[in-house]
Amino acid sequence: MQLPRLCLVAAATVALASPALAADSDTLTIGFTVSQTGKLNTDSIAQMRGFDLWRDEVNAKGGIKVGDKDYKINFVSYDDESQNGRVQQLYTRLITQDKAQFLFSPYSSGLTATAAIISEQYGKVMLTSGAAEEKTYELGNKDLFQVYSPAAQYLAAALHALREKDPNAKIAFVYEDDPFSKAVTHAVRDLAVKEHTAVVLDEAYSGSTADFGPIINKIIASKADALLGGGHYADGSTLARQLHDQKANLKWVTLLVAPDSPNFAGLGDAATNISVPSQWEPQVRFTPDFGPTAQEFSKAFNAKYGVDAGYHAAGGYAVGLILQHAMEQAGSIDPDKVAAALNQMDVTTMFGRTKFATDATEHGLQIGHDMVLAQWQMKDGKLTKEVIWPAAGKTADIVMN
């Protein structure tokens, strides 16, 4: 008789000590998935580091003050393996089993589109970073809020900067066959056609492409002066290396996402003069309404992780700041009140301006934030990333090959 009783006491002790049951009502649970593995892991992990830095700073200061309570932040996250199927399964789990009160998006437009179906189904507020494609925000969602500039803006600056330097440049569009890259490239291709710029190649490739040789031969045959496109880190860095190895002789190359990562400098000469549309760069000089400046954030990020922050990390940090501000403004953690505060928000943080569309046709779409164009430039034998556009915010002049 003693043994069953002992087991019962032990079980009760373990249950009481478990984090889920021990969490008090002053803890706020935020759920999300991270692509710890799979093709999106480089960018997704950077985004997660932004989330983590924000949480650690908030908790170190005693939590978020909402009304007369201080809420500590608790994250629940899983590895989505860069797969849609996993995202669908895990966001349902985050809501139904882990009882996440708010959600952050996974990384990438494709995965976020899947997560948004689940978050809307359960009426959960989800802030998205790393998810620029507009389509997801045009489906009548009510609790989805985009922190990044939308996809259509990504390459517009590159096109304008290129035309300023070479109005007669012939452009090749070569891009990953995924929702984000297609949305971005199709938008700028249409803009280029409208502005009477010669488009000499339009070619999509699979994200798992390792051999870009046939595509580079097409670029050379097209006699293009400039290449705009790319996709994510793995394919973008491969394309950059092979463009260099095969001497594609382009005057201008702008690739999405990959060149933003500090790892991109590891390509050496192949990275030189490649530009990237960026949601944020450490050099930006916004005057934040709340939270740290870009320089303070960069310093804290580098101190914690030993690497420089790119825009994925900054975006991750910014979603935390914005959710925090919304709760503080709402004076409540009630999702409807927080959503209402987000709808009214028009603020500037270290990430730039944030304002969400409230029109039902594009609710949650980011309409306040502006992008910059950065370029890897070789200075004294060392690669550095400089802001080259817009002219008002540039830290260096544009360099053509």
Add this chain to the structure above:
Amino acid sequence: MAEILASVIDGVLIGAVYGLAAMGLTLIWGVMNVINLSHGAIIVFGMFALYSLSPMLGLNPYAALPIGVVIGFVAGMLLYWVAVHRVIGRPPLMSLLSTFAVNMVLIGLGTAFWSTSPYNVPVWLPSVSWQGYTYTGTHIMAAVLAAVIAGLLYLLLYRTRIGKAIRAVSANRAAAELSGIPTTQMLALSFGLGVTLAFASGMLIATLFPFTVLSGGAYQLKSFVVTVLGGLGNPAGALLGGIFLGLIEGVATPFMPVSWMPMIEFTLFVIVLIAFPRGIFSYSRT
């Protein structure tokens, strides 16, 4: 015209490396009737072997190749005794499941060690330019080394007693056993050689392109297509099949989106399986 020629040359160069990868798959199939589903993961381990031996230890990538070949052979023999030996002669599903399990274990181990981030082995060789198109030295070197390794395999199989024994086991294991050939050792040796070829092709591919732990799937699929083109169980056919596949890619890509190539390759795969089940280089249709 120059573009087509450039694409054809590129296709042949890379096709030779695909052919080398497929030789490993087809050798194992030909000798022991095992479809090795861990083939892609082994190619990836070859890539990471080069990454460990070259940038990390400071060895020249091509000097690291013989070391990698020895590692691949030892790993292949070990793999045979652990995962394949017990399922030889049993229903094909058993060997499929066994090698698939090995594939999952290897990918899991690789992910734990190296995550799924891209890696790169910096190699510099002088390139050749012609009419605005550049053929990189690494591609030329990889094709030449693939041909040399294929030649060495040919010499082993057709000019040595061990090769004769392997071919005897492949033709009729029972008869080979009655003739005094240690068939089990020959099977282990063949599996070791198959894994070595996959390992070597992985090392050569790593000199050309960046890679991740998950890169093996694409090369495994290409190996299947090449194997079917060249004829299952025919190592020389696999090399020719690889070059033929490269040629098709080279001729087709100037005229259509590159993203259509997998569709074309697998259509060809099905057509060859139906019309030429012994491969396009066999003289008779069966």
